Amino acid sequence: MSNKLIHFFNLTGLTWFIPFIKIAAGENPARQVRELWLIAGVPIIAFILFLGLWSFSASKVNTSLGAIPGPVAVWQEIGGLVKAHYAERQKEAAFYQRQQARNEKLLAENPDEPVKTRAYTGKPTYLDQIFTSLGTVFTGFVIATLAAIPLGILCGMSPVFNTALNPLIQIFKPVSPLAWLPIVTLIVSSVYVTTDDSWFEKSFLTSAITVTLCSLWPTLINTAVGVSSVDQDLINVGKVLRLDWRTQIRKIILPSALPYIFTGMRLSLGVGWMVLIAAEMLAQNPGLGKFVWDEFQNGSSNSLSRIMVAVFTIGIIGFMLDRIMQSLQKVFSFGQTR
Amino acid sequence: MKIINMFTAKKLWLAASVLTISTNLAAAGKLEKEDLKFGFIKLTDMAPLAVAYEKGFFEDEGLYVQLEAQANWKVVLDRVISGELDGSHMLAPAPLGASIGFGTKADIVTAFSMGFNGNAITVSNDIWKQMKPNVPVADGKLIRPIKADALKPVVDKYKSQGKPFNMAMTFPVGSHNLKLRYWLAAGGIKPGYYEPPQDISGQIDAEAMLSVTPPPQMPATLEAGTIYGYCVGEPWNQQAVFKGIGVPVITDEELWKNTPEKVFGVTQAWADKYPNTHKAVIKALIRAAIWLDEDNNKNRQEAIKILSQTQYVGADKEVLANSMTGTFEYEKGDKRPLPDFNTFFRNSASYPSYDSAVWYLTQMRRWGQINEYKPDSWYLETARKVYRPDIYLAAAKELIAEGKAKAGDFPADTGLKPAQDFFIDKVAFDAGKPNDYLAKFPIGLKGKQKIVGGKITE
Numbered sequence: 001m002s003n004k005l006i007h008f009f010n011l012t013g014l015t016w017f018i019p020f021i022k023i024a025a026g027e028n029p030a031r032q033v034r035e036l037w038l039i040a041g042v043p044i045i046a047f048i049l050f051l052g053l054w055s056f057s058a059s060k061v062n063t064s065l066g067a068i069p070g071p072v073a074v075w076q077e078i079g080g081l082v083k084a085h086y087a088e089r090q091k092e093a094a095f096y097q098r099q100q101a102r103n104e105k106l107l108a109e110n111p112d113e114p115v116k117t118r119a120y121t122g123k124p125t126y127l128d129q130i131f132t133s134l135g136t137v138f139t140g141f142v143i144a145t146l147a148a149i150p151l152g153i154l155c156g157m158s159p160v161f162n163t164a165l166n167p168l169i170q171i172f173k174p175v176s177p178l179a180w181l182p183i184v185t186l187i188v189s190s191v192y193v194t195t196d197d198s199w200f201e202k203s204f205l206t207s208a209i210t211v212t213l214c215s216l217w218p219t220l221i222n223t224a225v226g227v228s229s230v231d232q233d234l235i236n237v238g239k240v241l242r243l244d245w246r247t248q249i250r251k252i253i254l255p256s257a258l259p260y261i262f263t264g265m266r267l268s269l270g271v272g273w274m275v276l277i278a279a280e281m282l283a284q285n286p287g288l289g290k291f292v293w294d295e296f297q298n299g300s301s302n303s304l305s306r307i308m309v310a311v312f313t314i315g316i317i318g319f320m321l322d323r324i325m326q327s328l329q330k331v332f333s334f335g336q337t338r
Numbered sequence: 339m340k341i342i343n344m345f346t347a348k349k350l351w352l353a354a355s356v357l358t359i360s361t362n363l364a365a366a367g368k369l370e371k372e373d374l375k376f377g378f379i380k381l382t383d384m385a386p387l388a389v390a391y392e393k394g395f396f397e398d399e400g401l402y403v404q405l406e407a408q409a410n411w412k413v414v415l416d417r418v419i420s421g422e423l424d425g426s427h428m429l430a431p432a433p434l435g436a437s438i439g440f441g442t443k444a445d446i447v448t449a450f451s452m453g454f455n456g457n458a459i460t461v462s463n464d465i466w467k468q469m470k471p472n473v474p475v476a477d478g479k480l481i482r483p484i485k486a487d488a489l490k491p492v493v494d495k496y497k498s499q500g501k502p503f504n505m506a507m508t509f510p511v512g513s514h515n516l517k518l519r520y521w522l523a524a525g526g527i528k529p530g531y532y533e534p535p536q537d538i539s540g541q542i543d544a545e546a547m548l549s550v551t552p553p554p555q556m557p558a559t560l561e562a563g564t565i566y567g568y569c570v571g572e573p574w575n576q577q578a579v580f581k582g583i584g585v586p587v588i589t590d591e592e593l594w595k596n597t598p599e600k601v602f603g604v605t606q607a608w609a610d611k612y613p614n615t616h617k618a619v620i621k622a623l624i625r626a627a628i629w630l631d632e633d634n635n636k637n638r639q640e641a642i643k644i645l646s647q648t649q650y651v652g653a654d655k656e657v658l659a660n661s662m663t664g665t666f667e668y669e670k671g672d673k674r675p676l677p678d679f680n681t682f683f684r685n686s687a688s689y690p691s692y693d694s695a696v697w698y699l700t701q702m703r704r705w706g707q708i709n710e711y712k713p714d715s716w717y718l719e720t721a722r723k724v725y726r727p728d729i730y731l732a733a734a735k736e737l738i739a740e741g742k743a744k745a746g747d748f749p750a751d752t753g754l755k756p757a758q759d760f761f762i763d764k765v766a767f768d769a770g771k772p773n774d775y776l777a778k779f780p781i782g783l784k785g786k787q788k789i790v791g792g793k794i795t796e
Contacts (some may be wrong), residue, residue: 297555
């Protein structure tokens with residue numbers, strides 16, 4: 001039981017809990033406490049030191065929006081944002097009520113009136129922006145993965161294909177999202193025609209595709225490396241057994257390359273998250289990036305603390321995304337860690 | 339067919355006519371599109387949009403509107419043209435610029451002026467210190483309005499040292515650009531010419547170099563020292579006072595009394611496709627404008643509360659209140675009454691008049707954005723294509739019929755006003771004679787003059 005738990009916590013990266021389980025299982029408590037001190041105590045103290053340093057130095061820097069907010073001000077701002085979220089929800093409920101009343105009136109006047117219920121037109125709250133950003137980054141990431149893995153496998157299996165694609169990869173890999181954005185925006189606006197019932201907003205597509213273009217490369221390169229470094233013996237066995245190429249990919253290449261692919265995807269998701277915020281800021285597309293930009297432009301006395309809340313949110317979400325990918329990677333690594 | 343009894347025939351005719359009238363009415367009221375998305379820039383003069391949304395005027399007209407802040411005026415124009423936005427808060431000359439093809443070519447129309455005045459010209463503390471000794475004083479107080487004459491020696495000093503004198507505005511075909519140029523030129527400082535399509539930076543033969551900065555970034559850019567001054571709408575001048583980084587020297591109300599500032603623009607195609615929706619939008623906006631100016635600005639405090647929300651302007655209430663309640667703080671502590679600093683309805687502030695369109699066209703011609711001679715008739719024709727008081731008046735008529743507005747508050751006809759000289763340099767403007775008007779300015783293109791290869795040629 002305890003071994004299973006330890007394995008689980010190791011997989012998910014929640015190593016803080018392992019010493020407690022070991023103590024519970026009756027192992028030497030002194031050693032476990034030392035262990036706990038190392039993996040939990042030290043980082044906590046470091047973080048407290050960081051907060052202290054921040055709080056001390058923040059009050060020393062005066063910007064045109066007032067002093068830089070310290071940890072307390074930022075913490076209070078979180079409360080303000082949550083309150084704003086609930087206030088907006090109340091306004092939303094009132095909006096739906098008014099709309100319903102209006103639709104009922106229209107139907108009473110004319111039963112054939114094509115009434116429709118439309119989404120709330122008010123502003124998205126901070127929490128809404130977080131979910132918008134998460135949705136966008138996943139869409140971009142999934143498209144990137146779907147494109148990069150097959151291409152990566154092709155590159156890994158065929159040296160000719162690899163040499164053909166290599167220059168393109170090298171050129172496009174370092175391109176910043178800010179350079180892709182205008183191109184993507186122009187292409188999406190001219191190719192994608194929206195109507196009232198369109199599934200996606202143009203801005204959503206622009207952000208997602210920009211994320212795709214920037215987060216494609218780590219998965220692609222890692223997949224190619226993973227596939228090309230599959231043990232030659234395994235490939236030879238496949239040849240002896242005369243497996244057709246599809247079975248070969250499924251039974252031999254993919255399982256051995258999987259740890260590499262996951263490393264690539266983990267890197268890709270990290271890049272994607274970073275790129276997304278920049279893309280949202282520049283293109284004013286909904287999400288956390290727009291929140292930051294709007295607050296920068298507002299220039300109110302709360303703006304700086306709000307931006308800092310966003311910075312921490314972006315960091316924590318990025319960290320969690322990475323942890324999730326890391327856990328997946330460990331699951332698929334069959335015991336090897338890379 | 340037998341002979342129909344006259345009586346029945348008459349009744350039939352009556353019934354038929356009643357039927358057609360009622361179907362006509364239904365057709366007139368039918369909205370082609372109910373879900374709309376409008377853009378705006380974080381400036382207090384976007385207030386009619388925020389008020390129409392928050393006070394439910396859009397919903398009263400059956401419209402479900404989403405308002406979305408935009409990054410800069412270029413994005414606004416692009417998104418309206420691409421259809422991502424149904425319409426937007428725009429600089430008054432922007433639809434004119436688009437229709438004649440300066441920068442982006444597109445047919446954009448406006449049937450609603452979003453208000454008069456609301457801008458100021460701000461210089462950095464350092465420039466103000468150098469300028470202040472040149473400003474004439476009476477009774478220990480500076481004589482306002484301050485003319486660019488006071489800035490001229492400063493610019494000359496920079497010029498003699500070989501340093502460029504940088505200032506910022508918000509968009510080439512924008513009211514801030516043209517007003518800043520007007521003020522500079524009235525004080526003898528050359529703001530530079532355009533030579534489209536080769537040169538659209540507008541710095542040919544310039545003593546003050548004007549560049550583009552989005553409104554909310556003005557204070558930060560001034561603070562960074564990249565520019566020495568700017569012309570922008572509120573709250574970004576009062577923000578500079580609050581932050582202690584700059585001093586507004588003149589408001590646009592003093593530059594030209596009741597100057598048209600922003601408009602609500604849509605594409606010509608949109609207006610043609612959704613005429614009823616368009617009229618409904620204008621109705622809601624007119625009501626918002628009335629609400630904003632009602633009873634001696636009694637609603638302004640509530641308006642400030644609306645505007646201070648993060649999704650609209652988002653600046654602190656006291657910064658917004660400074661200009662929205664009819665006062666203006668020049669230097670810190672020097673707060674003076676300027677009752678008409680932001681007007682939305684009174685004095686026909688919401689009426690899209692041809693005069694304002696023609697004035698902006700003359701200024702675009704003056705600085706070479708329109709780089710060849712145009713006959714007087716061309717100015718009015720262009721204004722008529724872009725500014726649509728007919729739609730405004732149709733909307734006003736419906737509001738009057740519904741008892742939501744008073745007939746006396748609207749101008750009756752769409753003609754031009756007589757010549758007026760409410761300008762800082764007292765040059766009289768007659769919208770019927772644009773070329774004569776241009777000839778009166780010592781600085782600027784006139785007659786058949788043209789910029790060719792960076793030089794003025796006859």
